[in-house]
Amino acid sequence: MANSYIPLQMKVQRIEAEDPDRTLRTYDLTFVNESEKEAFKYLPGQFCEISILGKGESPFGIASSPTEPDYLRFTVNRTGSVTSDIHYLRNGDIVGMRGPLGNWYPVDDMKGMNVLIVGGGFAFTTLRSLLIYLLDSRDDYKDITVIYGARNPDLFIYKDEIAIWKQRDDIQFHLTIDKPVDGWNEKTGFVPTVTQEVAPSPEDTLAIVCGPPVMIKYTLPVLTELGFPDERIFTSLERRMKCGIGKCGRCNIGSKYICIDGPVFSMAELKNIPEAF
Numbered sequence: 001m002a003n004s005y006i007p008l009q010m011k012v013q014r015i016e017a018e019d020p021d022r023t024l025r026t027y028d029l030t031f032v033n034e035s036e037k038e039a040f041k042y043l044p045g046q047f048c049e050i051s052i053l054g055k056g057e058s059p060f061g062i063a064s065s066p067t068e069p070d071y072l073r074f075t076v077n078r079t080g081s082v083t084s085d086i087h088y089l090r091n092g093d094i095v096g097m098r099g100p101l102g103n104w105y106p107v108d109d110m111k112g113m114n115v116l117i118v119g120g121g122f123a124f125t126t127l128r129s130l131l132i133y134l135l136d137s138r139d140d141y142k143d144i145t146v147i148y149g150a151r152n153p154d155l156f157i158y159k160d161e162i163a164i165w166k167q168r169d170d171i172q173f174h175l176t177i178d179k180p181v182d183g184w185n186e187k188t189g190f191v192p193t194v195t196q197e198v199a200p201s202p203e204d205t206l207a208i209v210c211g212p213p214v215m216i217k218y219t220l221p222v223l224t225e226l227g228f229p230d231e232r233i234f235t236s237l238e239r240r241m242k243c244g245i246g247k248c249g250r251c252n253i254g255s256k257y258i259c260i261d262g263p264v265f266s267m268a269e270l271k272n273i274p275e276a277f
């Protein structure tokens, strides 16, 4: 069995700035070793540890879908040391990657169901993975509704794809920003409020929520109020991590390790982890 501490080598194939300040950048990475590419299997919701030699390692949600086999996509918000080093990367550079890590969104349970996807800010990464995955087998699912919020229009990631998704008549795609700005023709208001307004009936619907902790904290009760049972609400949690494989104890909350028991948890599970938020 491969040693899960040893990173695989990945080559930077494409870099795209997602916002005018260039603090959010998307990286498409390809496998240097073809046999490692073949062996790498993942599902939407999982994450990887990306490392820069001599600098450090950080976890990032996988933004590509398993149905896009040519590359692994990550979107990186520059916040500190490792993320700044990632932002210095150029096409052709080599990085380390350990993964896939953690669990995934319950894609099998979504078959034959309506799916509600609620996201905020740059945490839309794994939700992009999920949405592409669902759309690639569109007939397997009933209605798909997406609610995506950001502080302002510049901070939406994957803007070109959003424009395409909004044109499709087999998804309901709602965008919202916190405060009105000139020229904005979509919704205005916080994600929990918009969820209250546009969420589909909870009947036969599975809800996935991923975003900043404050957004998750206020959106989950709205879904409960709308009648979604705890077993059909899922969210993805973030904590500082080190090993990513349940060894170091860094990501522990209550009796769980976010890196192996999560990052995806149902609301029913979260009820037993009061420290989650």
Ligand SMILES: Cc1cc2nc3c(=O)[nH]c(=O)nc-3n(C[C@H](O)[C@H](O)[C@H](O)COP(=O)(O)OP(=O)(O)OC[C@H]3O[C@@H](n4cnc5c(N)ncnc54)[C@H](O)[C@@H]3O)c2cc1C
Pocket: 047, 056, 057, 058, 059, 060, 061, 062, 074, 075, 076, 077, 078, 079, 080, 081, 082, 083, 084, 122, 125, 237, 238, 239, 240, 241, 263
């Ligand atoms: C499962 C998981 C998935 C993630 N997915 C993404 C992703 O897709 N894109 C992305 O940009 N980031 C993601 N993150 C967060 C990312 O891992 C951190 O921003 C990164 O580790 C910061 O490293 P740094 O060395 O640049 O920052 P540091 O120099 O270590 O810290 C800089 C600042 O960032 C804060 N910080 C560091 N780590 C975290 C964290 N895990 N959560 C909140 N604040 C943190 C620190 O408190 C400090 O204020 C994810 C984290 C987890 C656990």
Ligand code: FES
Pocket: 240, 241, 242, 243, 244, 245, 246, 247, 248, 249, 250, 251, 252, 257, 258, 259, 260
């Ligand atoms: S990051 Fe080490 S136990 Fe989770």
